[in-house]
Amino acid sequence: MITENSENKKGTAKRKTAFSSLKAQEKRARQDVIVDAAQRVFATKPFNKVSIRDVAREAGISHASIYRYFPDQQALFVEAFLRGAKEIVQVLDDIVRNSEQGDIEKVTEEFVTYLIENDQYFRMMTHFMLDGSLSAEMVEKLNAMERLLFDEFDKLFRKMTGEGEGEVRLLSHAFFAALNGVLITFRNYPGRNREEVIRHMRRIAGIIANKFKA
Amino acid sequence: MITENSENKKGTAKRKTAFSSLKAQEKRARQDVIVDAAQRVFATKPFNKVSIRDVAREAGISHASIYRYFPDQQALFVEAFLRGAKEIVQVLDDIVRNSEQGDIEKVTEEFVTYLIENDQYFRMMTHFMLDGSLSAEMVEKLNAMERLLFDEFDKLFRKMTGEGEGEVRLLSHAFFAALNGVLITFRNYPGRNREEVIRHMRRIAGIIANKFKA
């Protein structure tokens, strides 16, 4: 609904502004629909095999329509990645904040479970980590997200040890990298069904968490 | 050179056999040249962006010629991967065999250094680990190689602890996965040159190795 401004002198112009702002809002809402569709597609196939046509099909629109909302493919994919990244950081932040002091094994289990169950975010992250042909801008965005993740692990390790910051940072690097490795290494574990793979990943991650307790 | 068999009765036929065997040898040698070229290309760009035409250009032949030696692209790529995998396992075996008893930090440093300096092998491995659309046959080949790598880490941990096999195997899983994660996570570390990235990876891997000493 259009809410009119009572102080309005140039009524038409003001209404126009409210109107355009509503239209801009609708546009953003439609962008969201497209990014949502993209996330769903990313959950089903490797990042580099997802096409504009795939996303359009999932969103139920023509592939040409995507270009009404995003200038090119990279802009859409970066948007999807950033949204996923924000969610990962937010989830980890909640987990760490709610954790018992120093219960790294609990934090690890919850974080690993989240990344397994929200596979598309992890796929995106590893895709960007491995892609050597990223623009400097993308590398910086990726790194900014990593720094936020490291910050969360810093919080956890400080809760645990109270050690100096430098040492904690390196621990965060090592621990996050190790968890990453578990999720990548056992992803295609053959001869095991999904539940068994998940159980194995959790178990191995738990072993690593235990090592980092000392 | 053709070495004639003195017991030869049907001289022509025998010579023919020697001749075909030489030709088969040449064919294999040419296959090797192509796989070598492929390895070099894999060292320069992500696995999934390498084309038959890239390999042909690197080998100095027409892209159509590849098909005289390999039935299709997958056969060539799998061949390249298996060769790289064998080399990784062999190198790790040498390192573990020559290591002081239980010097996990030394083993880690040498192994990580090798994987950084022979980047293409690591790229191939992670590509196959992340690719969800592998044939069952390829998944099994990948897993067979992983098992050989785990075997090497088993040897190392047994040297260190003398513990029972089950426990050692899980340690191998955890440790290998963690090293993998380090190599992936810091690959595109921004604002740092190659030497700094390598130093950082070695340092983080060292921290993890240290955690696994206890």
Added chain:
DNA sequence: TGTACATCAGTGAACGCGCGTTCACTGATGTAC
């Protein structure tokens, strides 16, 4: 020895495909008067 033939590595051109992106058009909605 020379000559006709077989083999086969190597190739440039072409095929069919899926991709990212652009274009010209339609049709719905709102505006001006």
Added chain:
DNA sequence: TGTACATCAGTGAACGCGCGTTCACTGATGTAC
């Protein structure tokens, strides 16, 4: 109120590209006689 016009989301068709793969041909080498 009706009518001419503007805006713009949405679209199917098309473009140009690189890809894996195939095809028809060439030319070098060896064989048969």
